[in-house]
Amino acid sequence: MSEFRVLIVDDEIDFLETLVKRLKKRKLDAVGVASGEKALDILDRERFDVVILDVRMPGLDGIETLKEIKRRTPLTEVIMLTGHASVESGMQGMQSGAFDYVIKPAGIDDLIEKLNQARERKLLHEERIRSDRKVP
Amino acid sequence: MRKESGPTGRCPDIDITPYPIEEPGQSRLRLFQVLITLLPAALAIPLFLCAGPIYALLALSVAAVSFMVAGYYIGRIARANEQKCKLDLQLIQSQKLAAIGELSSGIAHEINNPLAIIGQEVEWMKHLMKEAGCGSNTPVGGMSEFNDSLIEIGRQVDRCREITHKLLDFARKKEPLIQAVDMNRLIEDMAKLVEKEARQRNVLIERNYQADLPLVRTDPPLLRQVVLNLLNNANWAIEDRGVITISTMRAGKNAVEFMVSDTGCGIPPENLDKIFDPFFTTKPPGKGTGLGLSICHGIISKLGGSISVDSEVGKGTTFTVHLPAETTKGNN
Ligand SMILES: Nc1ncnc2c1ncn2[C@@H]1O[C@H](COP(=O)(O)OP(=O)(O)OP(=O)(O)O)[C@@H](O)[C@H]1O
Numbered sequence: 306m307s308e309f310r311v312l313i314v315d316d317e318i319d320f321l322e323t324l325v326k327r328l329k330k331r332k333l334d335a336v337g338v339a340s341g342e343k344a345l346d347i348l349d350r351e352r353f354d355v356v357i358l359d360v361r362m363p364g365l366d367g368i369e370t371l372k373e374i375k376r377r378t379p380l381t382e383v384i385m386l387t388g389h390a391s392v393e394s395g396m397q398g399m400q401s402g403a404f405d406y407v408i409k410p411a412g413i414d415d416l417i418e419k420l421n422q423a424r425e426r427k428l429l430h431e432e433r434i435r436s437d438r439k440v441p
Numbered sequence: 442m443r444k445e446s447g448p449t450g451r452c453p454d455i456d457i458t459p460y461p462i463e464e465p466g467q468s469r470l471r472l473f474q475v476l477i478t479l480l481p482a483a484l485a486i487p488l489f490l491c492a493g494p495i496y497a498l499l500a501l502s503v504a505a506v507s508f509m510v511a512g513y514y515i516g517r518i519a520r521a522n523e524q525k526c527k528l529d530l531q532l533i534q535s536q537k538l539a540a541i542g543e544l545s546s547g548i549a550h551e552i553n554n555p556l557a558i559i560g561q562e563v564e565w566m567k568h569l570m571k572e573a574g575c576g577s578n579t580p581v582g583g584m585s586e587f588n589d590s591l592i593e594i595g596r597q598v599d600r601c602r603e604i605t606h607k608l609l610d611f612a613r614k615k616e617p618l619i620q621a622v623d624m625n626r627l628i629e630d631m632a633k634l635v636e637k638e639a640r641q642r643n644v645l646i647e648r649n650y651q652a653d654l655p656l657v658r659t660d661p662p663l664l665r666q667v668v669l670n671l672l673n674n675a676n677w678a679i680e681d682r683g684v685i686t687i688s689t690m691r692a693g694k695n696a697v698e699f700m701v702s703d704t705g706c707g708i709p710p711e712n713l714d715k716i717f718d719p720f721f722t723t724k725p726p727g728k729g730t731g732l733g734l735s736i737c738h739g740i741i742s743k744l745g746g747s748i749s750v751d752s753e754v755g756k757g758t759t760f761t762v763h764l765p766a767e768t769t770k771g772n773n
């Protein structure tokens with residue numbers, strides 16, 4: 306199986322770096338970027354399985370970034386991760402195709418389990434599309 | 442003058458209200474019970490006259506026994522009848538929703554394209570304004586008002602877009618992606634999200650999770666959407682001070698159930714069969730689209746489950762979601 310690639314998007318640099326380090330320690334190929342725009346940029350060039358996305362960011366915010374990711378690459382799964390939980394944005398996030406909406410601080414084990422589930426979903430999705438193509 | 446309907450109206454009325462379902466006919470069944478009892482009871486009189494009191498007593502006890510036996514069976518028939526009515530109602534509800542879904546997704550599609558163009562034109566006009574040196578931060582004469590108008594148009598276009606997207610979502614025929622899910626955890630995640638805002642209004646969330654719940658094979662993000670919608674509705678229904686109770690439980694061998702109860706305003710009986718309709722809302726304009734519960738209903742049917750409501754005005758409301766649990770297939 307190819308490597309599990311995770312993109313983390315958060316404008317809080319300290320948080321971003323710590324999370325990347327911790328995920329790498331768990332043998333995930335984690336990359337961090339600090340804005341929605343940069344996330345879309347790197348997603349255009351590289352393949353990621355799951356994106357962890359902060360909700361509140363200056364510039365392109367989390368929900369807008371999520372919508373754009375889902376428009377460009379619908380198979381990429383996105384987990385929203387936020388310190389400022391609001392029901393409104395949670396509903397918007399789930400509505401716009403997020404896999405999950407998680408409140409900070411989230412334990413690393415919890416997060417990894419969610420990442421695995423999100424990745425499982427992506428694989429299922431790919432599998433379905435492949436089998437749909439076979440049967441006309 | 443406007444006419445609501447009638448043969449001269451331009452658009453034909455589409456009647457999608459459920460046809461009236463007959464009451465189980467409880468009273469008629471009870472009459473039957475009395476008749477069955479009266480027969481041996483009436484026999485008691487001639488028996489008393491011809492064969493003596495012993496035989497009359499016998500006839501009376503036969504009457505008593507038949508009263509009880511008939512009562513038992515009639516109760517069972519009535520219950521079965523009631524269940525059938527409930528299923529019929531559910532079926533009608535689903536068909537109605539499917540029909541509305543079909544119609545509204547058609548409309549949403551048609552509206553989406555012009556909407557996209559309006560949005561683009563607004564962006565273009567904003568761009569032109571900026572080029573001409575009268576962007577939003579240069580209040581040159583009437584131009585600042587012009588700019589405000591543009592921004593408002595953009596905002597309203599966004600609002601329309603949100604609604605059409607929700608509608609398309611509601612009618613979407615995408616097949617769910619099935620994964621093994623720990624339902625208690627999934628629900629708890631969403632409860633935490635609502636809890637902060639609830640607590641600010643003195644609304645407590647009580648948990649009643651069954652510990653050894655089997656894993657559910659379902660589509661996790663879709664289920665999260667349902668839970669979040671129900672919790673949000675419950676939270677909204679409580680004005681100030683109240684309790685939202687979340688329970689999960691096994692329901693028979695191959696199913697699980699979860700309930701969201703609130704001590705809020707309740708739903709008047711005449712609204713009960715409308716709340717799952719798209720666009721039915723009692724919230725003030727602009728506050729709710731009335732799509733929440735119809736989306737929930739659509740998702741739960743897609744997941745092979747059912748959703749029902751129980752409510753009393755002034756006391757509160759309970760939504761119950763029933764989902765199949767395929768424990769035998771294990772957890773992938
Ligand atoms: N827990 C509840 N208690 C009382 N009334 C409720 C409850 N849940 C739903 N309702 C009633 O059902 C209506 C429809 O609910 P639904 O979730 O579909 O739409 P909404 O909440 O009005 O709008 P939206 O979900 O789009 O913001 C509500 O307007 C309300 O009148």
Ligand SMILES: [Mg+2]
Pocket residue numbers: 670673674729733734
């Ligand atoms: Mg609602």
